[in-house]
Amino acid sequence: MPAEPPPPDPGDPTRTAPGGDSALAVFAAFLRLGLTSFGGPVAHLGYFRTEFVERRRWLDDRQYAELVALCQFLPGPASSQVGLALGLQRAGAAGALAAWAGFTLPSALLLIALVLGLAAGAGPGAAGLVHGLKLVAVAVVAQAVWGMARSLCPDLPRAAIALAAGALSLSLPAALGPVAAIALGAVAGRLALQVAAVAPGPALAPGLSRRTGAVLLLAAGALLVGLPLAAAAAGSPGLQAVSVFYQAGALVFGGGHVVLPLLQAGVVAPGWVSEEVFLAGYGAAQAVPGPLFSFAAFLGAAMPAPLGGWAGGLALLVALFAPGLLLVAGALPFWDTLRGRQPVRRALAGANAAVVGLLGAALLDPVIPGAVHSPADAALALAGFGALVALRWPPLAVVAMLAGAGWALGA
DSSP states (O other): OOOOOOOOOTTOTTOOSTTSSOHHHHHHHHHHHHHHOOSOHHHHHHHHIIIIIIISOSSOHHHHHHHHHHHHHSSSOHHHHHHHHHHHHHHHHHHHHHHHHHHHHHHHHHHHHHHHHHHHOOSHHHHHHHHHHHHHHHHHHHHHHHHHHHHHOOSHHHHHHHHHHHHHHHHSOTTTHHHHHHHHHHHHHHHHOOOOOOOOOOOOOOSSOHHHHHHHHHHHHHHHHHHHHHHHHHTOHHHHHHHHHHHHHHTOOSOGGGHHHHHIIIIITTTSSOHHHHHHHHHHHTTSSSOGGGHHHHHHHHSOTTSOHHHHHHHHHHHHHHHHHHHHHHHGGGHHHHTTOHHHHHHHHHHHHHHHHHHHHHIIIIIHHHHOOSHHHHHHHHHHHHHHHTSOOOHHHHHHHHHHHHHHHHO
C-alpha cells in the first residue's frame, strides 16, 4: 500500500489557500505594485502575472487566467478585484484588505494631495495645467473607446448594441442613461448574441465558504438598494454621495474608464463638482500608478462639506470600490458553476458591448465639449490620442506632454 503524501507545507510558495502568507507580507507585495504599476488595468494584470505567477508562484497560469476571467465577468475594477482575490487566497479576509490597501492607497493619497494643492494654487499657470489635464481626458477616453470597440464589439450585433446604448445614454437624463444603457445591453445580449463555450479549467481556491460568499453577495445587493433609500430618508448630502459612488462601482462593466459617465452623472449634474474639476481629475488619474478607480479619492477631496479633503476622499474611495470587492469575494466560491452557463455569458457580452456605446456617448458629451475650445486644443488632444494609439506611448508620457503644454500656454 503506497504511503500517503505529506501534508502541504504552509511555507510552500505555490500554496494558494488562506494562511499561505501573513497579511503584512501581502500588503508589502501589493504596495510595491501600487507604487510602480503605471499603464492602466491591462498593464496591471501583466504586472500581477509577472509578480504572482512567475516570481512568487502563488498560482499557475491556468488558475490566473480563470481568476482574470471571473473578474472580467463581474462589474467592478478588474485589476483590483484580481488583487483582492489573490490576497484572500493567501491570507484570508485580512489579506484581501491588505492587498487592496497596498495597491490602491498610493494613487489615492497622491490624488487627494493634488486636489489640496490645486485649491491652494493660483495664477494662469495652474489654470493652464488644469486645462492640459482635461485634454488628457479627451485622448485617454478616445483611446479607450477605440480599444474597447475592437475587443468587445467584434461583430455587427454587438456593434448595434453599442450604438443603441450610446444613443439611449445621450437621450435620457444623466442619472438614468447609463443604467438604462447597461440594462439594454444585457437583455439584448441574452436574447440575441452567441458566445463561445468555455473550456474546462482548474478550480480556484476560493478562500471562503459558499455560505460566506452568499452573505457577501446579499450584502452587495442590499447596499445597492438600501443606500439610496437611506440617503433619501436622511436628507444627508454625504450619504447621498456615498450612495452615488457605490451605485457607480456596482455598474462598471468592461473596464475602469466606464466609471467616467456614471460618476459624471452623479457629481457634476447635481453641482457637487464642476465639470472643469471633474475632467482635470480624470486626466490626473492617468498620471498616477495603481487603479483608475482612485479617481474617486480626487472627487471626494473636491466635494463640498460635509465631505471634502482627506476624509471625503477616503470615504468615497471606499464607496466606489466596495461593490466590486464584495462581488468578487462573494462569487469566488460559485465561479466554477457559473462560468459555463451560456445565458449568463450572453448577457455579459451584451452589457460589455453597451459600455462601449456608453463611453462613446461620454466622449461626445461632456468630455470633448468640456475640454476642446479652440483649434489648438483639438490639435493637442489629437496628438495625445495619436501618441497613445499609434506610437504606443505610456499614459504617463501623454499626461506630461499635454499638462506641460497647458501650463506653457496658460503661463
